[in-house]
Amino acid sequence: MSNRYAIILAAGQGTRMKSKLYKVLHPVCGKPMVQHVMDQVNNLNIEKIVTIIGHGAELVKEQLGDSCEYALQEEQLGTAHAVMQAAQQLAGLEGTTLVVCGDTPLIKAETMDALIKTHEEAHAAATVLTAVTENPAGYGRVLRNAEGHVEKIVEHKDATEEERQVTEINTGTYCFDNKALFSALQNVSNENAQGEYYLPDVIEILKSAGHIVTASRTEDFEETLGVNDRVALSQAEAILKKRINEMHMRNGVTIIDPSNTYIETGVTIGRDTVIHPGSIIKGESIIGEDCVIGPHTEIKNCEIGNSSTVRHSAAFESIIGSYVNIGPFAHIRPDSDIRDKAKIGNFVEIKKAVIGEGSKASHLSYIGDAEVGNDVNIGCGSITVNYDGKNKYLTKIEDHVFIGCNSNLVAPVTIGRGAYVAAGSTITEDVPEDALSIARARQINKEDYVQNLKINE
Numbered sequence: 001m002s003n004r005y006a007i008i009l010a011a012g013q014g015t016r017m018k019s020k021l022y023k024v025l026h027p028v029c030g031k032p033m034v035q036h037v038m039d040q041v042n043n044l045n046i047e048k049i050v051t052i053i054g055h056g057a058e059l060v061k062e063q064l065g066d067s068c069e070y071a072l073q074e075e076q077l078g079t080a081h082a083v084m085q086a087a088q089q090l091a092g093l094e095g096t097t098l099v100v101c102g103d104t105p106l107i108k109a110e111t112m113d114a115l116i117k118t119h120e121e122a123h124a125a126a127t128v129l130t131a132v133t134e135n136p137a138g139y140g141r142v143l144r145n146a147e148g149h150v151e152k153i154v155e156h157k158d159a160t161e162e163e164r165q166v167t168e169i170n171t172g173t174y175c176f177d178n179k180a181l182f183s184a185l186q187n188v189s190n191e192n193a194q195g196e197y198y199l200p201d202v203i204e205i206l207k208s209a210g211h212i213v214t215a216s217r218t219e220d221f222e223e224t225l226g227v228n229d230r231v232a233l234s235q236a237e238a239i240l241k242k243r244i245n246e247m248h249m250r251n252g253v254t255i256i257d258p259s260n261t262y263i264e265t266g267v268t269i270g271r272d273t274v275i276h277p278g279s280i281i282k283g284e285s286i287i288g289e290d291c292v293i294g295p296h297t298e299i300k301n302c303e304i305g306n307s308s309t310v311r312h313s314a315a316f317e318s319i320i321g322s323y324v325n326i327g328p329f330a331h332i333r334p335d336s337d338i339r340d341k342a343k344i345g346n347f348v349e350i351k352k353a354v355i356g357e358g359s360k361a362s363h364l365s366y367i368g369d370a371e372v373g374n375d376v377n378i379g380c381g382s383i384t385v386n387y388d389g390k391n392k393y394l395t396k397i398e399d400h401v402f403i404g405c406n407s408n409l410v411a412p413v414t415i416g417r418g419a420y421v422a423a424g425s426t427i428t429e430d431v432p433e434d435a436l437s438i439a440r441a442r443q444i445n446k447e448d449y450v451q452n453l454k455i456n457e
């Protein structure tokens with residue numbers, strides 16, 4: 001095996017996206033396109049990866065970090081010109097260079113690996129990955145001679161009507177003999193419909209110089225989809241979504257309606273968990289076994305134990321234990337820690353709060369900046385009053401406390417272990433252990449008051 005290098009093309013603006021966001025940074029299933037490509041290339045045992053950056057250079061760099069080297073393409077004069085920018089890092093080196101576009105987010109490592117192997121076995125100077133599609137509009141067409149050997153690639157805009165009938169397309173992924181590539185790049189011209197230096201022209205240049213040029217056709221066009229506009233972006237999203245859902249189902253997760261379930265790439269889900277329709281699971285969420293998620297639930301960066309249920313709810317950046325019951329219609333905001341067997345019922349909002357084991361807030365509550373112990377019952381409509389307009393304060397509710405309905409706990413305040421708070425109380429001072437605290441006006445019944453009113457009318 002010779003030395004392997006890779007070049008990722010990511011300098012384009014992506015005009016057809018009509019977006020403020022640079023094309024290769026548009027996410028597919030939650031991950032920027034160029035990151036998808038990088039993650040796959042990273043599996044290939046490659047010595048040096050150079051990403052070509054231009055539009056949004058800083059943001060692309062921020063995204064990819066030190067996973068690769070960078071070459072700046074100041075003006076976007078075409079894909080051949082882009083590759084040439086890596087000359088400083090690569091020209092003169094012996095080996096095989098993989099070139100892949102940052103806008104083909106579905107390409108798999110195994111496909112690129114097979115391409116490299118085909119290329120090396122054929123001792124070729126260039127091998128292009130091709131695919132066949134019913135609708136090749138926009139792609140470069142692969143033109144073969146009578147023996148079926150690749151002759152050249154012609155861009156859609158430069159192709160004749162007859163050439164446009166060809167359904168075999170250039171996927172934008174290639175392997176080159178590194179030295180042959182950099183020498184051929186010198187001969188690429190920009191005399192074409194777009195006035196650009198086209199990388200695919202290298203194929204014809206190498207071929208006519210007598211080098212071996214081959215093509216490797218993949219059966220799976222979907223994997224090579226190039227995203228140039230938002231229509232293709234949605235197609236990529238749908239294909240990857242299906243791939244992710246099928247992976248989870250094969251691993252033992254039940255997804256009731258995969259077409260209506262959105263799971264991002266970084267999510268882990270345990271066996272026998274059931275995902276109901278309308279669920280969106282994002283980020284680095286980890287969901288255990290035997291859970292029930294959804295319907296209509298959004299979860300982002302949460303860690304959920306086993307046998308928990310989250311229905312019709314939203315949960316973000318939080319830890320949720322095992323045998324926890326959330327929803328319907330609960331909102332778990334960041335930095336919450338909901339321990340085993342807790343229950344968070346309808347119209348309850350939890351923010352930056354610990355809810356201890358077996359504790360319950362079953363209806364209509366706001367619990368923010370709080371530490372709630374074990375086996376606490378928070379009655380309907382009770383809230384922590386955590387904010388004075390300037391600062392936030394902590395509410396501590398110790399184990400076995402019972403908070404009566406519609407209570408306000410004005411923080412900072414501590415309700416001691418085992419204490420009771422009477423319904424309708426506004427608690428402004430600490431409540432000692434095992435005490436009953438009543439903090440509301442006494443009831444007065446004015447006998448016959450209404451009757452007297454009526455008599456005086």
Ligand code: UD1
Binds near residue numbers: 199
């Ligand atoms: C390109 C190919 C086409 C192929 C298709 C596959 C060329 C001329 N055409 O067309 O044959 O079928 O990909 O998806 O290569 N880029 C730069 N600098 C530039 C221009 C582009 O870095 O100066 C980057 C872009 O950011 C993008 C990639 O190269 O990631 C491809 O460029 P794009 O303009 O999308 O090429 P296509 O028209 O799709």
Ligand code: CA
Binds near residue numbers: 103226
């Ligand atoms: Ca493209």
